[in-house]
Amino acid sequence: MKFDKPATTNPIDQGKIVGKPTDRIDGPLKTTGTAPYAYERHDVVPDQAYGYIVGAGIAKGRIDLLDDSAARKAPGVLAVVTAKNAGKLGKGNFNTARLLGGPEIEHYHQAIALVVAETFEQARAAAQTIRVDYVRSKGAYDLARAKDSAVMPTGKNEKDTAVGDFAAAFERAPVQFDATYGTPDESHAMMEPHASIAAWDGDKLTVWTSNQMIAWGVGDMAATLGIPKGNVRLISPYIGGGFGGKLFLRADVLLAALGARAAKRPVKVALQRPLMINNTTHRPATIQRVRLGATRDGKLTAIAHESWSGDLPGGGPEVAVQQTRLLYAGENRVTRLRLATLDLPEGNAMRAPGEAPGLMVLEAAMDEMAEKLGIDPVEFRILNDTQVDPEKPGRPFSQRRLVECLRTGAERFGWSKRNAAPGKVRDGRWLVGMGMAAAFRNNLLTKSGARVRLGGNGIVTVETDMTDIGTGTYTIIAQTAAEMMGVPLDRVVVRLGDSAFPVSAGSGGQWGANNSTSGVYAACVKLREAVAQKLGLDAGTAEFADGQVIAGERRSALAQAAKDGELVAEDAIEYGELDKRYQQSTFGAHFCEVGVDAHTGEIRVRRMLAVCAAGRILNPKSARSQVIGAMTMGVGAALMEDLVVDKRLGFFVNHDLASYEVPVHADIPHQDVIFLDETDPISSPMKAKGVGELGICGVGAAVANAVYNATGFRVRHYPITLDKLLDHLPTVG
Numbered sequence: 248m249k250f251d252k253p254a255t256t257n258p259i260d261q262g263k264i265v266g267k268p269t270d271r272i273d274g275p276l277k278t279t280g281t282a283p284y285a286y287e288r289h290d291v292v293p294d295q296a297y298g299y300i301v302g303a304g305i306a307k308g309r310i311d312l313l314d315d316s317a318a319r320k321a322p323g324v325l326a327v328v329t330a331k332n333a334g335k336l337g338k339g340n341f342n343t344a345r346l347l348g349g350p351e352i353e354h355y356h357q358a359i360a361l362v363v364a365e366t367f368e369q370a371r372a373a374a375q376t377i378r379v380d381y382v383r384s385k386g387a388y389d390l391a392r393a394k395d396s397a398v399m400p401t402g403k404n405e406k407d408t409a410v411g412d413f414a415a416a417f418e419r420a421p422v423q424f425d426a427t428y429g430t431p432d433e434s435h436a437m438m439e440p441h442a443s444i445a446a447w448d449g450d451k452l453t454v455w456t457s458n459q460m461i462a463w464g465v466g467d468m469a470a471t472l473g474i475p476k477g478n479v480r481l482i483s484p485y486i487g488g489g490f491g492g493k494l495f496l497r498a499d500v501l502l503a504a505l506g507a508r509a510a511k512r513p514v515k516v517a518l519q520r521p522l523m524i525n526n527t528t529h530r531p532a533t534i535q536r537v538r539l540g541a542t543r544d545g546k547l548t549a550i551a552h553e554s555w556s557g558d559l560p561g562g563g564p565e566v567a568v569q570q571t572r573l574l575y576a577g578e579n580r581v582t583r584l585r586l587a588t589l590d591l592p593e594g595n596a597m598r599a600p601g602e603a604p605g606l607m608v609l610e611a612a613m614d615e616m617a618e619k620l621g622i623d624p625v626e627f628r629i630l631n632d633t634q635v636d637p638e639k640p641g642r643p644f645s646q647r648r649l650v651e652c653l654r655t656g657a658e659r660f661g662w663s664k665r666n667a668a669p670g671k672v673r674d675g676r677w678l679v680g681m682g683m684a685a686a687f688r689n690n691l692l693t694k695s696g697a698r699v700r701l702g703g704n705g706i707v708t709v710e711t712d713m714t715d716i717g718t719g720t721y722t723i724i725a726q727t728a729a730e731m732m733g734v735p736l737d738r739v740v741v742r743l744g745d746s747a748f749p750v751s752a753g754s755g756g757q758w759g760a761n762n763s764t765s766g767v768y769a770a771c772v773k774l775r776e777a778v779a780q781k782l783g784l785d786a787g788t789a790e791f792a793d794g795q796v797i798a799g800e801r802r803s804a805l806a807q808a809a810k811d812g813e814l815v816a817e818d819a820i821e822y823g824e825l826d827k828r829y830q831q832s833t834f835g836a837h838f839c840e841v842g843v844d845a846h847t848g849e850i851r852v853r854r855m856l857a858v859c860a861a862g863r864i865l866n867p868k869s870a871r872s873q874v875i876g877a878m879t880m881g882v883g884a885a886l887m888e889d890l891v892v893d894k895r896l897g898f899f900v901n902h903d904l905a906s907y908e909v910p911v912h913a914d915i916p917h918q919d920v921i922f923l924d925e926t927d928p929i930s931s932p933m934k935a936k937g938v939g940e941l942g943i944c945g946v947g948a949a950v951a952n953a954v955y956n957a958t959g960f961r962v963r964h965y966p967i968t969l970d971k972l973l974d975h976l977p978t979v980g
Contacts, residue, residue: 248769251823253928258791259768259863264730265723265933268868272736273485273721282485285457286442286517291482292453295444296325298363298506298516299370300498301377302356302526303348306897307386307590310350310359310379317376318362323369326509327377328361333505339467341495342561345593346471347502352381353559354592355898356525358498363506363514386590387557388897390532394555397585400564405586408572410638411579413538416549420540424616428537429964430567430604432890432899433530435597436909439487440523445503446513453480456500459493460753461712465746467496472504483744486754489716490880491596494755497527524592524902529890531556531565531594533604537612540579545622547577547631552609557589565594567605570687570944573832574609576633590897596755598880599940602688603947607884607965610684610948615961623667624952625657628685636830645829645929648860649685652836655921656683656858660838670959670977677842677851678977680957684945686835686859690927690936691758692826695766696749696819699728699774703813705794705806707732708740709770713751713763715743718939719869720759726866727764727933731771733791734805749817757833757937760865765820765931773816778808825929833861833941837878837949843957845976848969850886850954856919857946862927862936874942875918881946883910886966 259265276282289295303310315327330349338344348357360377364370387393399407417423443456452474458464461481469476486493499516506514518526533556540549552571556564568582597603617627629650636642657663665681666672672679697711709728715721725739732739742748749770752762779786784798796803808814825831840854857874864870887908890899901907920942926934947965955961960975 248772248818249821249823250932251825254932254934257932258731259933261730264726264736265865266863269722269726269866271719271722271869272725273715284439284485284487285444285455285483286515288444288455291444291455292446292513294512296363296365296510296512296514297367297370298361298503298514299367299374300358300502300516300518300522301360301374302522303352303359304379305352305381305383306355306388308352308381308383310352311382312380313349313359314378315360318373321369321373321376323365324362324373325512326363326506328502328505328509329359335473337470337473339470339496341467343467343471343496343501346496346498354590356522358502358526361502361506363510386897387588388591388892389894390534390555390557390587390589393557393587393589394534397555397587400584400586402563405564405566405584407583408638409581413549413551413579413581416579417538417540420548421543422541422619424539424612424619426537426612426615426963428535428608428611430533430607431965432532432892433597433884433888434524434890434907435490435492436904436907437488437490437492440517440520441493441497441499441527442517443500443503444513444515445507447507450474451478452504453482454500454504455482457486457493458483459486459489459714459716459755461714461744461746462750462753464496468500468504471501481746483714486714486716490598491600491755492528494596521903524890524907525899526592528593528595530597531558533565533567535567535608537608539612539616541616541620545620545627545630547575549579550575550577551581553583555585555587556594557587558594559590560588562594565604566601569601570605571609572638573636573830574685574687575631576637580637591892598877599688599943602944603884606684606687606945607947610945611951614952624683625653625662629653642828642830645831646925646927647834648923648925649834651923652834652858652860653685656836656838656856659921660856662838669956674842676845678845678957679840679842680953680955681840682949682952682956683836683838684948684952686837686941686945688757688833688941688944690831690833690930691756692822693752693758693762694819694821695752695762696817697751697766697770698749698815698817699770701774701778701809701814703806703809705734706738706740707734708742709767710742710748711751711763711766712746712748713743713759714754716754718754718759718873719866720754720763722869723760723764723865724767727767728771731768731775732805734794749819757940761931761933761935761937762820764865764933764935768932769818769820770816773818774814777814777816778805781808781814820931829929831930833936833938835859835941837945839949839953841950841953841957843954843972848972848976850967852882852914852950853916855916857942858921858923859938859941860923860925861938861941862925862930863934864922865935867922870922870938871920873939874920877939877942878918878946879910879915881943882915882950884965885947885950889966
């Protein structure tokens with residue numbers, strides 16, 4: 248189905264099922280422990296062996312000797328896979344060849360061997376007997392030191408942008424702001440580790456894995472192993488969290504496949520937690536400089552945002568300036584990305600890549616500028632709102648209700664009671680402050696397909712390779728099919744995460760919900776046409792409701808159309824030029840109140856509120872869950888998350904969940920979420936957008952701004968830990 252003009256009235260607009268708060272249909276499976284995750288699928292193929300990965304003990308250099316003779320003779324061992332016997336590996340789209348290192352080593356804990364044995368304990372014990380001698384090379388592990396050698400990346404959306412004459416406008420601006428900030432490396436820290444089971448049947452490979460993007464995985468696996476895509480099947484119906492860390496194939500998938508081929512047995516592999524953090528991807532650290540120039544009445548005239556980050560050779564930058572190109576008005580503007588070569592583990596997508604760390608900085612800078620101007624931070628942002636793309640003034644936003652988000656949030660949160668003078672509000676030993684920030688995340692459109700079946704029993708079955716990473720995908724897809732076909736939710740069966748199904752958008756970039764349900768919508772339109780034709784009705788005027796198909800005075804049971812056999816329809820949503828004629832984005836506002844212990848510097852979040860404008864909210868219950876989860880991650884980014892780099896040896900020191908701190912329930916108070924009542928007919932036939940990443944965008948800055956309001960001291964290098972505050976707290980009488 249081509250979608251190239253704004254959506255008008257359609258069956259989704261009935262709102263009988265879509266848009267209603269709905270319990271997740273996979274909830275009972277998750278809460279009873281019966282949802283089969285990748286490593287737990289003992290029944291999918293018999294005679295499974297266990298693989299254990301050995302990670303490199305250096306960050307850069309080469310293997311001089313790898314002696315696996317003792318491992319091969321160890322009890323229960325079936326095979327040992329190394330670069331010497333794995334065969335030639337292709338690169339895939341994401342340089343998957345580097346998933347198995349040797350003899351060259353590119354980063355610490357890069358996989359260099361897999362031991363396959365009858366039991367996990369035997370594989371682990373044998374792995375300890377492998378002797379590896381290395382020749383170390385000098386590596387680059389410090390972003391600050393590598394900053395001056397950073398270069399402009401080569402990606403299409405990573406080039407410098409410039410509008411007007413920033414340098415001249417900044418120089419003549421009566422009020423100027425110029426500051427540099429830093430955000431650290433961060434880990435996805437999802438609950439389910441990277442895990443896979445691989446089995447060969449002749450030259451055909453089946454992998455049960457934990458992966459967000461099935462079609463990407465199939466293509467990369469085929470390219471890496473040098474086999475046809477048609478010979479690869481990936482199955483991933485349940486995923487225990489991903490946050491972008493499972494967008495791409497990782498070592499578990501590739502080495503399970505190589506191990507299964509070598510052992511001639513199905514093999515299961517999971518990355519143990521201490522290996523995951525250095526072996527897989529992470530959010531790269533950034534150094535960001537923001538310069539703002541404004542008139543004395545608060546109008547921005549000059550905006551510059553520059554960001555430096557690092558990655559392995561061939562990698563890409565953290566695109567932390569993207570939102571600055573679109574968020575505020577200002578005639579003269581510059582954005583620049585610079586990429587340094589670092590020999591740390593691969594930097595790549597993590598929830599809201601670019602916008603999450605970018606807004607942690609931009610929105611703190613906006614607060615600092617508002618204080619310089621003597622303008623309320625909410626009003627300063629409203630004053631500089633724009634309804635058109637500020638870099639392409641002829642292109643309007645499809646919907647932009649940032650101002651309403653800001654005003655709604657300010658009223659609900661009690662912003663008018665905030666004391667603008669920092670360090671003045673106390674509650675016993677606690678210094679109390681309030682902060683806010685704007686939220687922004689682009690709405691991305693991508694082709695997505697589905698297959699819909701109608702059985703003679705009236706059951707509607709949806710099949711698509713779309714994945715559910717804990718976001719509620721099963722439920723919103725079921726709601727879409729139920730609304731379109733006029734059946735109750737319990738008459739819909741949803742099957743996800745299998746490359747045998749039509750290719751969907753996949754789960755990532757908050758594009759999954761809108762695009763995948765639009766693909767289901769397209770398939771249901773075709774099924775409605777087939778049903779109407781079978782029943783001799785006009786598909787254009789037929790109404791599907793309560794298990795019936797109604798056209799004028801004629802009424803037939805939906806199941807009647809499939810009495811002679813199942814009806815099957817397949818289609819995909821394909822977008823025209825709307826996303827080029829209109830800028831499509833989502834907007835929000837975050838508000839936060841913190842308490843800072845006046846004696847210890849301990850920070851406690853007391854209240855949080857998010858207001859979101861993200862098109863039609865398909866399921867407010869699961870959408871709220873996504874937003875509060877994102878808000879929680881934002882608190883972690885602001886206050887505690889920090890992959891600490893050993894800058895001598897080149898690895899993340901705190902590579903486990905004991906020393907890499909993330910928020911727990913005790914750290915998070917009750918969180919409020921408000922969704923503005925809106926639909927965006929330019930976005931898709933669902934009139935929806937993404938929301939799961941919007942919820943993290945701006946949260947870190949809202950927390951930082953609240954800490955400043957509480958203490959009067961600005962920490963510009965995240966996370967804001969008590970050691971950075973302790974010597975700067977106001978004197979307590």
